[in-house]
Amino acid sequence: MPNRTDKISLMGSVSLGTGVMIGAGIFALVGQVAEFAGDFFPLAFFLGALVAAISSYSYVRYSSVNPSSGGIAMLLKDAYGPGVAAGSFTLFMYVSMVVAESLLARTFGTYLLRPFGLQDSTILVPILGAGAIVTAAIVNFIGNTLVERSATITAVLKIVGIAVLAIAGLIGVAAVGDGFRSQSSGDSIDFVGLLAGTTLCVLAYKGFTTITNQGDDIRDPKRNIARSILISLAICTVLYVLITVSVSSSIGAKGAVDARDYALAQAAEPFFGAWGVGITVAIAVVATLSGLLASLYSVSRLYAMLQTMRQAPSLPKSVPHQPMIITAGLAILVTVFLDLSQIASMGAFLYLSMDMAVQWGVIRHLRAKIDAHLWLPILTIVLDLAILIPFAILKAQSDLFTVIVAAVVAVAIITAQVVTIRTRERSLRG
16 A cells, blocks of 8 residues: 555545454454443443544544544644653553454454354464464565455455344344343343443444554545544444344343353344354454454554654564564464453553543644534543443452553553653753
């Protein structure tokens, strides 16, 4: 894509965006969200789309005025200057994206092993996940054009596949005649749990931010970045709501929680038997692998921008493709040492923290430059806090270790940025 005559089309951009979004978010998070939101987990996915759509306004406005391959890195730099704040929150975003890649990788391993009853293997799942990351990195080395072309094909396969599964499931429920609430527990809505579940659902949509990293590699970026983000969000919202309603009708919230990491495959079994599970597994494998391809491309570009800004470490100059190697290496480490629940939670903490920093930067420093309406960034911060606080409270009660790990990672990033900035300032003075 560096070739100026071969820029990304709007369809290619949407394919890359949905390629990142339609992956682990829907295949791995349904059970985790149901654990928080209960019978109302489809509503949580809709609310997650609403939060992401409102949040996207600031990214759309900035990208439309200043299209850049740095995307969020450049936005934060413009808002806070080339200092600790911009570097820290950009790395929050970077790490949350790496974590998302690990979520894709472990989901790939989990679903691939589901037909053999080995989906809970603590050895095979991370091995397959690491192998998927290596494969995706190699494909990216071969050429970015291949990534775009494969993204377009796989995006169509994923959209059609998930839509067919969802609609077939809903038709199956209607044919049986038990009704869409037949698997409901009858429990009343738990608003705290619903908000906490929405936090994880935002992860299923946050892939829209990778579109901002395409910068002027996309045709007519001032118009098409915004279009690509909105189209990608709309497609994913419809698919996620349809498929979660289908899962709810098939196995209910309890069944989704019991299956947890492979709820979609479990939901296909009551109506469609073994072949339904097989089709779901096939779609999950395509979705996660294509998501890794698109994500590694976008996230490595973000890291390259950080290296250019001298806010991220580099390997020796003799090592080629450093952003891709570093990104893939970190994703493999997370894949090996954390499970799906821990990976998703850490990603949620880091991403929403970064998102609030972006919105505050727009409010304080960029509003006039990008001609932004003030109320939308303010509303985004309110919504982010409204879902993140209940999630943090419930997560601390059930899994304090993950909360501590996320806090340690955040402190380590900020500390590293302080050291990096001071070192850079000394070298400039010297």
